[in-house]
Amino acid sequence: MTHPIIESFLRHSIERKDYQVVRQFLEEFQPADLCDLIQQESLPTALDILKFLSYERRARVFGYLPNTLQEQLAAEMSDDDVSLLLKHMDADEGADLLNLLPEERHDGVLRSIARKEREDLRRLASHSEGTAGAIMTSDYAAIPAHVKVSEALNIVRTTAPGAETIYQIFVTDGQHQLLGTVSLRELILAPQTAKIQDIMMTDIVTVSVDAAQEDAAKIISRYDLLALPVIDSESRLVGIITYDDAMDVAEAEATEDMHKSATIGNLEGNFRDARLLTLYRKRIVWLILLVFGNLFSGAGIAFFEDMIAAYVVLVFFLPVLVGSGGNAGSQAATLVIRGLATGDVDLKDWGRLLGRELVIASGLGLTMAMAISMVGHFRGGDEIALVVGLSMVSIVIVGSLVGMCLPFILNRLGWDPATASAPLVTTIADSAGVLIYFSIATAILGMPV
Amino acid sequence: MTHPIIESFLRHSIERKDYQVVRQFLEEFQPADLCDLIQQESLPTALDILKFLSYERRARVFGYLPNTLQEQLAAEMSDDDVSLLLKHMDADEGADLLNLLPEERHDGVLRSIARKEREDLRRLASHSEGTAGAIMTSDYAAIPAHVKVSEALNIVRTTAPGAETIYQIFVTDGQHQLLGTVSLRELILAPQTAKIQDIMMTDIVTVSVDAAQEDAAKIISRYDLLALPVIDSESRLVGIITYDDAMDVAEAEATEDMHKSATIGNLEGNFRDARLLTLYRKRIVWLILLVFGNLFSGAGIAFFEDMIAAYVVLVFFLPVLVGSGGNAGSQAATLVIRGLATGDVDLKDWGRLLGRELVIASGLGLTMAMAISMVGHFRGGDEIALVVGLSMVSIVIVGSLVGMCLPFILNRLGWDPATASAPLVTTIADSAGVLIYFSIATAILGMPV
Structure with a gap:
């Protein structure tokens, strides 16, 4: 929330070594805004800005910075400077900083800190990541x-x-x-x-x-x-x-759940600043898995190759039918996943929600079947309209039930239900959709000879 | 976080009119737990439980309850009872309750409230939903x-x-x-x-x-x-x-964004307790829109019908190619949407992120092309392997770029970027995928005669 003009003026003053101006200037900023400013500067300028702040404010601002930047800055600082930070930081943030430093620097930076605080920091730093102990403070x-x-x-x-x-x-x-x-x-x-x-x-x-x-x-x-x-x-x-x-x-946590629901691995920190290779790795694993998942749909199609050769018009409806099952399924999955995350929904609600989903999915399926049957009628006649309509109802119901059940099953197995991401549901619903569609088509249109 | 045994004992005591026991019992509960308890009970029992609480606790617990339940309970209460609640509730929650009451009850329930508080409540209740004014308190x-x-x-x-x-x-x-x-x-x-x-x-x-x-x-x-x-x-x-x-x-807000990203309309309140018709309405609109969106893919397929009739093996790879573009696109869209929501990403980052996404998508596309080409080789020979591999790279890049740009474009237009939901990206990527795939196939395999 700082202004570009203010920032460039500040940078200018630092370069001109107008230290009095810089110091006065920086005092006007809120810590959160200083933190923004520092993130936009080069490492040497960032270190300069920090030095202009009083110990208390320096510690406060430093604690706000992302871990990767804290690590880089601390690497450039002397043990004494880091020690000063640790003394003035909240105990929980100090412990986090300690964890970012290489083991061999611990003794050096802790040497000048009073025994009680030193033990506090060491103890706080020892709690494993993700636990209450790791974010608590002893102050x-x-x-x-x-x-x-x-x-x-x-x-x-x-x-x-x-x-x-x-x-x-x-x-x-x-x-x-x-x-x-x-x-x-x-x-x-x-x-x-x-x-x-x-x-x-x-x-x-x-x-x-x-x-x-x-x-x-x-x-x-x-x-x-x-x-x-x-x-x-x-x-x-x-x-x-x-x-x-x-x-x-x-x-x-909400960010993590949204990322998982789009099959992005646990991406820590800021998306804007994440490194290319990290992003690639977080995304490729699931994409490749889903490639093989999607091949099941292909296998289903291969099984009905004669049918397709005889009625090529069927392929016209393939994307819309298969896509609709996946869409309805990912809606259901998202509702359950978010409900489980906020505590609105509980494992024991499973039966009731399943029954409800069955009613809703039938309603959704029927409405969509009416829409698509009309298109079927004009493109392929009444028989095609019947095939497409029946397939739509069945596929939407199956897709919705898959989307509803998968998060519960994963939760039951002790996995994070957010992993029952939309693309996973879509892939399962796709394979089911292909089989349902061509089976219904075969039943109504008859096998080609 | 209450125990079923405790609840059934409490219900039993209420039925037996063991009021002393009930009162003592309820005093042990935290307001948030009482709120859970009341939500599980029938309306008359809920009213009974509220009556056993001191005015302060009753007001506190009532303020915690979901709006729909507050409305139902208030409808069963006398004006004086509601007035008592309003007196003891925080001003912001009182204003919300006032907004839940039918206009004609306002004078009745406000009559016995002191003038200053009454004006406060009226003023607070007048701020439109979603604004800071609507959730602030004047206390x-x-x-x-x-x-x-x-x-x-x-x-x-x-x-x-x-x-x-x-x-x-x-x-x-x-x-x-x-x-x-x-x-x-x-x-x-x-x-x-x-x-x-x-x-x-x-x-x-x-x-x-x-x-x-x-x-x-x-x-x-x-x-x-x-x-x-x-x-x-x-x-x-x-x-x-x-x-x-x-x-x-x-x-x-995080819940709303997740719902939007699965094309579920703005679903207020608790998913578990939402009514069937509400859920149906929140889901059907987008599903129907996406049906027509998916028909574009169908139209693309219809355009290449001769090609498909000549090379039915191409249909085998249709789901995996088209699906991969959608998956990569929804990953990109989710990263941007969440980044915009948390403030990590800003409109002005657009150019840089786009360039980065191009690099990552190329990497993802190449990896996936290698995987799918091998399958293509075994199922259709080298030419097919080449067609699927090239298509995979192009489709993943196009899908990713669509997923990256759509949230920015919507944001620019003043719409909520979360509406650039995964299914919308998928649908656009699908149509593009069909066209790319069959165009590449036509170019390499030649038009059938």
């Missing part, structure tokens, strides 16, 4: 249960100025067991002499450190939480996940 | 600029206990002009004697009341805001949008 505000509201406020003031959020405060005992939560709002509005244990909420939603990130994001969205506590196997509080991280996870 | 915490931190805290304590959030506090003058913002965190950590005007942030991100909801959600996610101020045409602060509403909008 949370904690208070004991026995203090008064006024004391609690003081504890928060003095111990937690660096916490990622102080709006949700966690009540723990000496063994880090989570006893309850209290919001800063409640602390502000409650009588100052009330005891925390009397005003805290004890009905707490938590997530395990090993849970999937998407599950954590779903819980946050479901219960409208500001921060979700993360607990380990002995139910000790080990960190929190905040709503803004959940929003990022939910967005990445 | 925000505001303070003047000249007071000290300690006074500001007192103002928040006394005037804003009902505000949707007090974590982001808005500094306004007498004319409701937004001067700055200050977070509760800053109020807590700042010296108690500092003046608000000295500690407030003046670099504020705002959104216009007429802006699209998705734009507001994108801003909140981009700047990691807790609450986004909404201003009218005279830059007066009229409301705020909170992060949790933004998460709901972003999720609904």
